[in-house]
Amino acid sequence: MKTDSLPLIAVLATGGTIAGRAGDAASTAGYKAGVVGVNDLLDAVPALGNVARIHAEQIASIDSKDMSHALWTTLAKRIDELAAQGDISGIVVTHGTDTLEETAYMLHLTVKTAKPVVLTAAMRPSSALSADGPLNLLNAVTVAACERAKGQGVLVAFNNQIHTARDVTKTSTYAVDAFRSPETGALGFVQDGRVEFQRAVTKPHTLASEFAIVDEWPMVEIVASYAGASRVAVDALVAAGVKGIVVAGTGNGSVHASITQALVDAVKAGVAVVRASRVGSGHVMRNGAASDDALGSVSAGTLNPYKARVLLMLALAAGVNDARGVQRVFDMY
Ligand code: ASP
Numbered sequence: 001m002k003t004d005s006l007p008l009i010a011v012l013a014t015g016g017t018i019a020g021r022a023g024d025a026a027s028t029a030g031y032k033a034g035v036v037g038v039n040d041l042l043d044a045v046p047a048l049g050n051v052a053r054i055h056a057e058q059i060a061s062i063d064s065k066d067m068s069h070a071l072w073t074t075l076a077k078r079i080d081e082l083a084a085q086g087d088i089s090g091i092v093v094t095h096g097t098d099t100l101e102e103t104a105y106m107l108h109l110t111v112k113t114a115k116p117v118v119l120t121a122a123m124r125p126s127s128a129l130s131a132d133g134p135l136n137l138l139n140a141v142t143v144a145a146c147e148r149a150k151g152q153g154v155l156v157a158f159n160n161q162i163h164t165a166r167d168v169t170k171t172s173t174y175a176v177d178a179f180r181s182p183e184t185g186a187l188g189f190v191q192d193g194r195v196e197f198q199r200a201v202t203k204p205h206t207l208a209s210e211f212a213i214v215d216e217w218p219m220v221e222i223v224a225s226y227a228g229a230s231r232v233a234v235d236a237l238v239a240a241g242v243k244g245i246v247v248a249g250t251g252n253g254s255v256h257a258s259i260t261q262a263l264v265d266a267v268k269a270g271v272a273v274v275r276a277s278r279v280g281s282g283h284v285m286r287n288g289a290a291s292d293d294a295l296g297s298v299s300a301g302t303l304n305p306y307k308a309r310v311l312l313m314l315a316l317a318a319g320v321n322d323a324r325g326v327q328r329v330f331d332m333y
Contacts, residue, residue, distance in 0.1 A: 006051065007052050007053070007089035007145040008052065008053045008054075008055060008088055008089055009052040009053070009054055009055070009089060009090050009092060009141050009144045010054075010055045010056075010082045010088050010090075010091045010092070011042065011054055011055070011056045011057070011092045011141070012059045012078065012079070012082075012092070012093045013037070013056070013057070013058050013059060013060075013093075013094045014034075014059050014060045014061075014064070014075065014095050015033060015034025015062040015064065015094075015095075015096060016034055016062075016063065016064050016094060016096025016097065016098075016100075016121050016122070017031070017033050017121065017122050017123060017124065017125050017133075018041065018094050018095075018096075018120070018121050018133040018136065018137070019034050019035060019037070019038075019041060019061065019094065019126065020034065020035065020122075020126060021035050021036055021125055021126060021127045022127045022128065024127075025128060026128075027125075027127075027128065028123075028124045028128050028174065029174070031125040033063040033064075033096055033125075034061040034062050034063050035061065036126050037058060038056045038057065038058045038094070039056060041126065041133070042056055042137075044133075045134045045137055045138050048137070051138065051141055051142050051145055051193070052089075052144075052145045054141070055082075055088065057078070059074065059075055059078060059093075060075075063096055063098070064096025064099045064100060064103070064121075065098045065099065067096075067098075067099040067102070067103060069214070069217040072103060072217075073213060073214060073215055073217075075093065075107070076106070076107055076110050079091055079107065079111045079113070079117055080112055080113065080213070083113035083115045088115070089115065089116075089144070089145060090115050090117070090143075090145055090146075090149070091115065091116070091117045091144060092118050092119075092120060092137070092140045092144050093117070093119045093120075094119075094120060094121065094140075095120070095121050096121060097123060097170050097178060097179075098170070100170065100179075101156075101165070101168055101170060101304075101307065102307065102310055103119065104165035105154075105165050105166060105307045105311070106314070107154045107165065108153045108154035108164075108165035108166060108209075109205060109206075109311070109314055109333065110211050110212060110213045110214070111154070111206055111213070112207055113206060113207070114150050114151045114207060116144045116145075116149035116150055116152070116155065117154045117155070117206075118143045118144045118154075118155045118156070119140070119155070119156045119157075119165070120136045120137055120139070120140035120156070120157045120158060121136065121158065122136055123172075123174060123175065123176045123178055132159065132176045135160075136158055136159070139190040140157040142157075142190055142195060143155060143157045143190055146195040148195065148197055149162075149195065149197075151206075152164070152187070152197070152201050153165060153166070153201050153205035153206050154205070155187070156168045156179060157190060158178075158179040159176055159178075160189055160190060161179070161186040161188075161189050161190075162186060162187045162188045162195070162197070163179060163181050163187060164181065164184075164187050164201045165205075166201065166203060166307070166333075167181035167182070167184045167302075168180070168181050169181070169182065169280070169304055169307075171280070182282075183281055183283075183302065184199075186198075187199055203333055204333060209333070210318065211314040211317075212317075214313065214314065214317045217313055217317065218243040218244065218313055218316040218317055219240070219242050219243050220242065220246065220272075220312050220313045220316065221237050221242055221244075221245060221246070221309075222245075222247075222248055222305050222306070222309055223237070223247055223248070223259065224278055224305075225247060225249045225254070225255045225256045225259055227256075229256040229259050230258050231259055231261060231262035234259060234262035234263060234265075234266055235262055235265075238262075238266050238271060242271055243271065243272065243316050243321075244271060244309075244312045245263070245272070245273050246273075246274045246275075246276055246300070246305050246309045246312060247259065247263065247273065247274070247276065248277065248278040248305040249275050249276065249277050249278065249284070249290075250277075250278065250279075251277065251279060252277060252279075252282065252285065252288055252289045253276060253277045253284030253289050253290065253299060253300070255275065255289075260290065260295070263297065264295060264296070267296035267297065267323075268296075270321075272312060272321055272323070272326050273296065273297040274298045274299070274300050274308050274312055274326070274330065275289075275290060275292070275298070275300060276300035276303060276304060276308040277300075277304075280304070283301050284299045284300050284301060286299040286327065287299075292323075298323055298330055299327070300330055301330055301331065303330070308330070311329060312326065
């Protein structure tokens, strides 16, 4: 194969377990995330040379549990810059699994490119027997180099599957098939170099999204509802100046009566309130388990609380803050 005819893919490394190392090869739990550099990750996958030419950048070296808004801004801007380069065909981001779904959804709604942007990660550190990172990285680069991945927004290549950033979520603490898209399923798969899409993304993203990369992130926090809940957390957040609250409600987005009264007061104080569910699948209907009309709240639809928080921050940053406007955004994205 003539290697200079291969597509040029940018690989942006941010850390995570894919770049993790443990003291012994049998260890898959006691390790340090984000310590192996991007060039070492790439060197571990010689087969990449048959798929793409690689431009590598170390954007950060963190455990993604510590992902920050500032790093989100840096990453999104760098993706836009690279995507604007005529010689780059696609972009891969290596990331920790813990907050991957939040970063992926943020990028899905803010970067302005039709070129493939593919996140990948690993459940086992690079030093582990049966480490899953090398194949996930190869598959992510394969998807990023694939013509048919264009215009599908931000994708997640993991464990031979391809997911849309909108629907994918981490569902297991240690299993290598941790990423799922509840209700909708994967978009397709990548196996032995073959990329197949079985469904397409329908909600707007990237070039069709109204949202821009955010420099100043509004304060939006998540409060859970559960047996014996009190209004203390909501009141403390309002006193701290929160701009939005996402409730991880019970069942179909129902909220404990103690919290409900605090939310009514929060809305009166100008805080945007979104009802999501802690269940992990299914949707939350407007005026279903609670009266959004009476509360002044918004239903999150099929977005889980963490993704609902991302969308609410983007909406608030774009100046959409009345309940009608925020509900329109949640119905659309
Ligand atoms: N704590 C790690 C991280 O998110 C977990 C992982 O990558 O699997 O960076």
